[in-house]
Amino acid sequence: MGLPCIHCGEDCGNHPIIWDDKPFCCNGCSTVFQILNKGKLKKYYDIQPMSGIKVEQTDVTGKYNYIDNDEIREKLLDFSDGGISKVTLFIPTIHCASCIWLLENLHTINAGIITSSVNFPKKNVTVTYKEDEISLRQLVELLVSIHYVPEITLDQLDKQESNKSERDLLLKIGIAGFSFMNVMLYNFPEYLPGGDELSDLFTSFFGIMSFILALPVVIYCANDYYLSAYKGLKHKIINIDLPITLGVLTLFLQSSYEVITGNGIGYMDSLIGLVLFLLIGKWYQGKTYRALSFERDYKSYFPVAVTKIDDNLESTIPLSRLLVKDQLLIRNQEIIPADAILLIGEANIDYSFVTGESIPISKKIGENIFAGGRQVGSSIVIEVVKEVEQSYLTQLWNQDNNNKSGEVKLTTIINKVSEYFTVVILLIAFVSAIYWIINDPSLALFAFTSVLIIACPCALALTVPFTFGSTMRQFGRRGFYIKNTGVIEKLRNINTIVFDKTGTITIVSTMKTKFIGDQLSDEQLSLIKSLASNSSHPLSATIVGSIASKSNYPVVDYQEIPSMGITGMVNGIKVNMGSCKFVTGKEDVNINNSNVYVLINDKVLGHFKIENIYRPGLKEVIFKLKKLFSLFLLSGDNEAERKNLIPLFGSEKNLRFNQSPANKMDFVKEQKKLGNRVLMIGDGLNDAGALMESDVGLTIADDIYSFSPACDGIIESSKFQQLPNFISFAKTSIIIVIMSFTISFIYNFIGLYFAVQGNLSPLIAAILMPISSVSVVVFATVSINILAKRLISKQQNTLF
Amino acid sequence: MSVIIILVIVGIVVTGLFLIGFIWSVKSGQYDDMYSPSVRILFDNENSTPDDTENITSLEKENSEIKDIIK
Numbered sequence: 001m002g003l004p005c006i007h008c009g010e011d012c013g014n015h016p017i018i019w020d021d022k023p024f025c026c027n028g029c030s031t032v033f034q035i036l037n038k039g040k041l042k043k044y045y046d047i048q049p050m051s052g053i054k055v056e057q058t059d060v061t062g063k064y065n066y067i068d069n070d071e072i073r074e075k076l077l078d079f080s081d082g083g084i085s086k087v088t089l090f091i092p093t094i095h096c097a098s099c100i101w102l103l104e105n106l107h108t109i110n111a112g113i114i115t116s117s118v119n120f121p122k123k124n125v126t127v128t129y130k131e132d133e134i135s136l137r138q139l140v141e142l143l144v145s146i147h148y149v150p151e152i153t154l155d156q157l158d159k160q161e162s163n164k165s166e167r168d169l170l171l172k173i174g175i176a177g178f179s180f181m182n183v184m185l186y187n188f189p190e191y192l193p194g195g196d197e198l199s200d201l202f203t204s205f206f207g208i209m210s211f212i213l214a215l216p217v218v219i220y221c222a223n224d225y226y227l228s229a230y231k232g233l234k235h236k237i238i239n240i241d242l243p244i245t246l247g248v249l250t251l252f253l254q255s256s257y258e259v260i261t262g263n264g265i266g267y268m269d270s271l272i273g274l275v276l277f278l279l280i281g282k283w284y285q286g287k288t289y290r291a292l293s294f295e296r297d298y299k300s301y302f303p304v305a306v307t308k309i310d311d312n313l314e315s316t317i318p319l320s321r322l323l324v325k326d327q328l329l330i331r332n333q334e335i336i337p338a339d340a341i342l343l344i345g346e347a348n349i350d351y352s353f354v355t356g357e358s359i360p361i362s363k364k365i366g367e368n369i370f371a372g373g374r375q376v377g378s379s380i381v382i383e384v385v386k387e388v389e390q391s392y393l394t395q396l397w398n399q400d401n402n403n404k405s406g407e408v409k410l411t412t413i414i415n416k417v418s419e420y421f422t423v424v425i426l427l428i429a430f431v432s433a434i435y436w437i438i439n440d441p442s443l444a445l446f447a448f449t450s451v452l453i454i455a456c457p458c459a460l461a462l463t464v465p466f467t468f469g470s471t472m473r474q475f476g477r478r479g480f481y482i483k484n485t486g487v488i489e490k491l492r493n494i495n496t497i498v499f500d501k502t503g504t505i506t507i508v509s510t511m512k513t514k515f516i517g518d519q520l521s522d523e524q525l526s527l528i529k530s531l532a533s534n535s536s537h538p539l540s541a542t543i544v545g546s547i548a549s550k551s552n553y554p555v556v557d558y559q560e561i562p563s564m565g566i567t568g569m570v571n572g573i574k575v576n577m578g579s580c581k582f583v584t585g586k587e588d589v590n591i592n593n594s595n596v597y598v599l600i601n602d603k604v605l606g607h608f609k610i611e612n613i614y615r616p617g618l619k620e621v622i623f624k625l626k627k628l629f630s631l632f633l634l635s636g637d638n639e640a641e642r643k644n645l646i647p648l649f650g651s652e653k654n655l656r657f658n659q660s661p662a663n664k665m666d667f668v669k670e671q672k673k674l675g676n677r678v679l680m681i682g683d684g685l686n687d688a689g690a691l692m693e694s695d696v697g698l699t700i701a702d703d704i705y706s707f708s709p710a711c712d713g714i715i716e717s718s719k720f721q722q723l724p725n726f727i728s729f730a731k732t733s734i735i736i737v738i739m740s741f742t743i744s745f746i747y748n749f750i751g752l753y754f755a756v757q758g759n760l761s762p763l764i765a766a767i768l769m770p771i772s773s774v775s776v777v778v779f780a781t782v783s784i785n786i787l788a789k790r791l792i793s794k795q796q797n798t799l800f
Numbered sequence: 801m802s803v804i805i806i807l808v809i810v811g812i813v814v815t816g817l818f819l820i821g822f823i824w825s826v827k828s829g830q831y832d833d834m835y836s837p838s839v840r841i842l843f844d845n846e847n848s849t850p851d852d853t854e855n856i857t858s859l860e861k862e863n864s865e866i867k868d869i870i871k
Contacts, residue, residue: 104840186808
């Protein structure tokens with residue numbers, strides 16, 4: 001172990017870069033430190049030690065040139081006038097107090113920046129700057145130079161985010177709270193002993209005041225419920241909002257009638273309290289992970305602009321202007337935006353996001369390159385053969401979007417319950433009205449409205465928001481982020497789990513190496529390590545990482561032959577490493593594995609066999625899940641791993657290899673047709689179709705803010721072992737919902753007992769309704785929090 | 801007893817003022833980010849060493865002027 005890097009805290013290894021007597025793990029980190037040092041921003045490291053971000057790729061020359069394109073710049077800017085511009089950039093790596101401090105002190109680095117402010121939950125920074133002193137491109141490059149790399153995607157350009165609905169809800173809660181406080185005060189004297197002896201002046205004054213204060217609540221605060229009930233009726237669905245609407249309107253009409261005729265002060269306090277509780281429930285449920293995106297499509301993955309070559313002239317065009325036959329320049333680490341043919345250069349395409357496989361594939365001139373790959377190495381020129389929208393992967397994606405929007409999904413437990421609930425309540429109301437018409441007609445209408453009032457399913461409607469809202473928070477704290485509370489219900493119902501292989505049950509970033517051949521001496525290992533450390537190819541990096549040897553020899557005559565291997569004179573000895581053909585001259589017999597052959601002093605010593613590593617705890621996870629669900633594995637790879645996977649998944653027929661993205665999607669469709677409810681767990685763009693098609697699609701991500709395909713939930717890869725617990729906890733929370741339903745039904749029975757007798761007084765309503773709501777809320781949140789502590793092992797997560 | 805009516809009206813006015821304050825705070829976006837301000841308040845302006853205090857104040861002055869323009 002070396003020293004921890006002053007900037008990012010990572011292990012510096014054996015050769016730390018020293019600057020100002022401080023160790024750094026890489027040049028990038030040391031550069032950032034120097035920039036901050038110069039700008040007198042060293043305090044960055046005091047607020048939170050080693051708070052920096054490590055960035056592997058620091059060469060950005062030309063990468064952000066596209067921002068100079070007027071059309072793109074216009075779209076990025078929030079505001080621009082008189083040489084002063086304002087821009088909001090999404091920086092997913094913002095993670096601590098130091099980040100906020102540094103980003104808000106940008107003006108000390110560059111005088112052109114006027115102010116900058118961070119929105120931490122959204123991971124945004126808003127910068128106001130003077131255009132004649134710093135251009136937008138320079139601003140972005142400045143952020144990149146201090147390792148805060150903004151994510152600029154097409155997706156963000158197109159959508160205008162707004163906080164409107166969130167703010168509206170807060171306003172409604174505020175207004176309802178205001179009315180509730182005041183109206184409670186007016187009704188209070190009525191409930192005291194001797195309250196009925198109040199003079200008429202007070203009764204009518206308090207009545208009118210509560211009527212006035214209830215108006216905004218009934219008209220404005222509760223309007224979403226009317227709308228939703230109406231929409232439900234239009235689709236011939238009785239949802240929970242229908243009995244709520246009925247209850248609210250009857251309460252209001254009955255109370256207004258009493259106030260206007262001078263009979264009493266009505267139930268305005270219960271009415272307003274009910275709306276307030278409902279709104280609070282909605283707010284609680286509405287917790288979202290704003291910095292995460294579950295709705296991403298290919299647009300947020302593809303670049304905003306591309307470099308087009310026209311008669312040897314380079315120009316930057318927005319992706320939307322891209323046409324077939326255009327020739328594009330793709331630099332190192334840039335993404336291929338559309339299906340194309342390679343024209344010039346050595347293409348080494350890393351499809352890790354598409355297939356999960358991190359070893360680049362080399363392409364020859366004239367070969368097809370699919371959209372979504374990332375070029376590694378030198379720049380290449382390609383010719384577009386299909387438009388962006390028509391490319392293989394994007395098409396797969398789009399076709400699915402259409403499928404999903406068509407279906408109406410209203411199978412939630414609460415709506416099923418409310419369907420029966422509404423019918424039963426209406427029946428009881430009519431029966432009691434008929435009974436009273438026969439026996440005492442003066443009470444008939446009152447009994448009828450009383451039933452509707454007391455049965456108003458406030459407690460019922462609060463159960464789901466609070467139970468699922470708490471569950472969602474507990475999941476979030478443990479590294480499992482779900483899109484909305486509906487996912488919990490769907491998660492409970494699944495009976496089939498489909499896994500993707502590469503990247504999902506294996507770890508992409510690290511690989512296992514095994515040397516097959518003669519036993520290598522320490523000296524030979526050192527030679528191999530010294531040579532391989534010159535190459536940036538992932539396989540070389542893996543081999544370097546696997547060799548512990550410390551000695552490092554100088555390498556002369558180093559040569560890297562793309563898609564073949566590397567060669568050089570190490571310490572005076574000739575070493576060749578690479579593909580079988582390159583090293584031995586023969587075709588590789590075992591094409592299923594990634595093999596790196598080694599030749600030292602004209603003698604082939606053998607090869608490194610490089611394999612994926614399965615996620616730690618995979619065996620236990622599969623073992624636990626196998627008892628409860630049928631498990632399947634779909635892999636885009638060949639069958640090399642078959643023999644390792646059969647013991648895990650049990651039977652041969654549960655494993656499918658050589659699956660294309662479309663195959664995966666069809667498999668999920670097939671399972672659904674058989675009546676199975678499918679949970680798909682994937683990680684890459686190639687799983688996107690299957691993730692969408694499945695009932696619940698989960699994505700596993702090392703970095704939850706980086707791009708992930710559209711899905712219902714994201715699991716941090718380190719929390720993979722918790723998966724069985726998450727699923728079983730979803731079941732537990734449904735049990736809690738059912739228990740809370742029972743509690744609220746008991747209250748309803750008590751209320752109905754008074755109501756059908758025509759005995760419901762405002763006092764009973766005022767006591768029963770808040771108590772039922774509060775007890776259900778307390779029961780739901782407390783039990784979920786206690787159970788979560790017991791059932792899911794605590795791994796505190798500080799992100800949210 | 802009728803003084804209660806005046807009290808109730810005073811009560812409405814006072815709570816109404818708070819309601820207006822709340823509505824203003826929501827509309828001006830104060831609830832959009834509940835985390836960063838809690839951190840921001842703990843940062844103090846240590847950078848203003850005596851020799852460059854002048855620069856910073858002039859910069860701040862300039863900034864506030866610019867902010868006025870934006871408004």
